[in-house]
Amino acid sequence: MPKNSKVTQRVQSHEHVTESVADLLAHEETLDYKNSSLNVGGAAGKKVPQIEVLENDGRPAWNSKLQYILAQVGFSVGLGNVWRFPYLCQKNGGGAYLVPYFILLLLIGIPLFFLELAVGQKIRRGSIGVWNYVCPSLGGIGMSSLIVCGFVGLYYNVIIGWSIFYFFQSFQYPLPWSECPIRRNGTLAFVEPECEKSSATTYFWYRQTLNTTSSIAESGGLNVKMTMSLLVAWIIVCLAVIRGIASSGKVMYFSSLFPYVVLFCFLVRVLMLKGSVDGIAHMFTPKVRLLLHAWMPQVWREGGHPGLLRLGLGFGGVIAFSSYNKIDNNCHFDAVLVSVINFLTSILATLVVFAVLGFKANIMNEKCVVENAEKILGYLTSDVLSHDLIPPHVNFSHLSTSDYVEIYGVIKTVKEGSFAQLGLEPCLLEDELNKSVQGTGLAFIAFTEAMTHFPASPFWSVMFFFMLINLGLGSMIGTMTGITTPVLDTYKVQKELFTVCCCIVAFFCGLLFVQRSGNYFVTMFDDYSAGLPLTVVVILENLSVAWFYGTKRYNWLFMQDLEDMLGFRPCIIYFYLWKYVSPLCLIVLISSTVIEMAISPPGYNAWVEELAQERFESYPPWALVMCFALIFVAMLPLPVVYIARRFNLMSDGSNKLSVSYRKTMMKDISNLEEQDESRFILGAKPGEAPASSPARKAFLTPGGTKPLDTNSLSPNICYGTSYQNAAISPTTPTTPTTPPTPESDS
Secondary structure: OOHHHHHHHHHHHHHHHHHHHHHHHHOOOOOOHHHOOOOOOOOOOOOOOOOOOOOOOOOOOOOOHHHHHHHHHHHHOOHHHHHOHHHHHHHOOHHHHHHHHHHHHHHHHHHHHHHHHHHHHHHOOOHHHHHHHHOHHHOHHHHHHHHHHHHHHHHHHHHHHHHHHHHHHOOOOOOOOOOOOEEEEOOEEEEOHHHHHOOHHHHHHHHHHOOOOOOOOOOOOEOHHHHHHHHHHHHHHHHHHOOOHHHHHHHHHHHOOHHHHHHHHHHHHHHOOOOHHHHHHHHHOOOHHHHHHOOOHHHHHHHHHHHHHHHOOOOOHHHHHHOOOOOOOOHHHHHHHHHHHHHHHHHHHHHHHHHHHHHHHHHHHHHHHHHHHHHHHHHHHOOOOOHHHOOOOOOHHHOOHHHHHHHHHHHHHHOOOOHHHHOOOOOOHHHHHOOOOOHHHHHHHHHHHHHOOOOOHHHHHHHHHHHHHHHHHHHHHHHHHHHHHHHHHHOOOOHHHHHHHHHHHHHHHHHHHOEOOHHHHHHHHHHHOOHHHHHHHHHHHHHHHHOOOOOHHHOOHHHHHHHHHHOOOOOOHHHHHHHHHHHHHHHHHHHHHHHHHHHOOOEEEEEEOOOOEEEEEEOOHHHHHHHHHHHHHHHOHHHHHHHHHHOOOOOOOHHHOOHHHHHHHHHHHHHHHHHHHHHHHHOOOOOOOOOOOOOOOOOOOOOOOOOOOOOOOOOOOOOOHHHHHHHOOOOOOOOOOOOOOOOOOO
8 A cells, every 4th residue: 555545544544533532522511621620630830620519419508617617526525525534534644644645636536537527528428428439349437337326326325314314303402412311110210221331422323313233134124214314315316416407507506515614614613612723733743653654555545546436536427517518618627626626625624523523532531531530539538549649739629631641640650560450541632532433433423422512512413414415415416417417318218207217216226225234235335336346447447548549540639639629738747647657556556455355354343232332243145245246247337348349249339429429520530531532632542642741740649759640540449430430421422433443554
């Protein structure tokens, strides 16, 4: 064939390709290449491309930024800030514990909180939709989050029910837990033995409130008072979330702010009482032994694991709340702000708790001095002790703590051999302050006992338990949103009907916790249903975004998404935190949690009525099965979804994406195809750009040192062709016309 004929055929071939591409693009609506969120090209120095979002996608939105921030604060700040964080401080070195906690907050807490806010805001879906989009193979993350939310919501609302019961019991003077009840047997009156052996507040909690059994195996039947309180709690939660953020957003204005009012009022009032400063000083005074202990692995585990739970990571509530934001909201600022507020709230609550416990310790110490002074007077009267042992300046009618300590020291020295038989106690304030108490023991025993000594004690009791109700309500709203939002995004069900059904089912499931042995099941669910499963969920969230979000060419598409949303590229440190530091810390955290579970015997503290005290009991075999079943069920969706999608036994969930979001994705993907067609026409071979093409940006790493390979799309990776195919309209041609192969020159 003549050479000019071959040239002519090549020109015709290129013309044919051009016409074929033109025909293909004629079926598509006009595309804006520069505004594509998946644009990997563009001339150097051009303006950062902006994500195209349809404003009329029908998704609800927050009325204001303040409403959204209060919702996130209300969800993250919960009962744990009041009764768990102070205990961990006391147990692990006081103020020294704040060092590892704050370090882990910077390395894990804030970065992962930022990550969840960002993915929710970017994809505008609940936890199931978000992780189906980010990585379909790990779509079980969203389902595991939903199951954990269900487990936690079941027992968390029981605690709100307990607070409701105490709230209504507080409207009487004197408070019903201020004194032990008097029993009568004919003409004989006596103090209730169980109460006399323990204390009035302890007796009221275990016997009159819970009416608890002596073991988890003894059901004892339903506790009617707690059942009614649980019903009231679920009615309140249902009314708060029945209309989604339209109703819960308004509730958050009060439920998120009121606890701070109460905490500040408590702090001011308690600082006016004797001994409060001693409690605060005890909290922040470094203790050499505990200061060294603060650097032990267990302390770091207790600093990291509660930190994850306290910020609400892994539950899905953070993602759900963020999904109702505008696409250009500054979620980085929100992440830092909410994390700092959460941390400062824990500090404020710790100040209040230790101030109250300092006041209570002084009361109990003075009571100890009076009781032991009476013993000493009895020994002096019966000549067991000599009057010469008593310093001349001591006045037993006004015996101070320092005077008693002096007498105690003298008697102990002189009567060294028979001192133990005297039964005298040292009555040291430090011993009272060192008594560790947490959880329900802090809120319903220690705190209530301290409030009985407050002036106008019913008022402060009402305020305290109303604060607990609001703290719990804010967390329950986030938990319920973590359940309802993914389901409503995935399935077409009526929001109000689904919410009511969830609350009804949860109430009946919650009857497990309001039987007489229900307190032990609350402990079981608190220990096993959330801790390990949530940590696994969080690390998979981290890995799916940092390592699996897209193909190799989109390996760090997330940083570009953030730049598109925020208008600026986040600090480079986040790249390394998400990529390496946070996963490593979480792996160590999971390992230490598993080791702790292996070496610690699973059990609970049972209240023994005959002894009037708690005693550690191991779980029976059926309860052990139940403990590990909670972990197994919560993590079951992770391998099931992975295997099902690996072998194409399950849809990737792309058909559940909203129509508006699929349209946006379709435009982005079509832009990429248009780029490749252009390079095919202008280049020497498909996928090769001409030499005169402008330099292209690289988004693989923060520094952009490695350019993105635009031809590495694989159908078997996360954020791959499964969503692209779902986004393509049925009328869109999917098979381009194949150009004729030119003949060889030889």
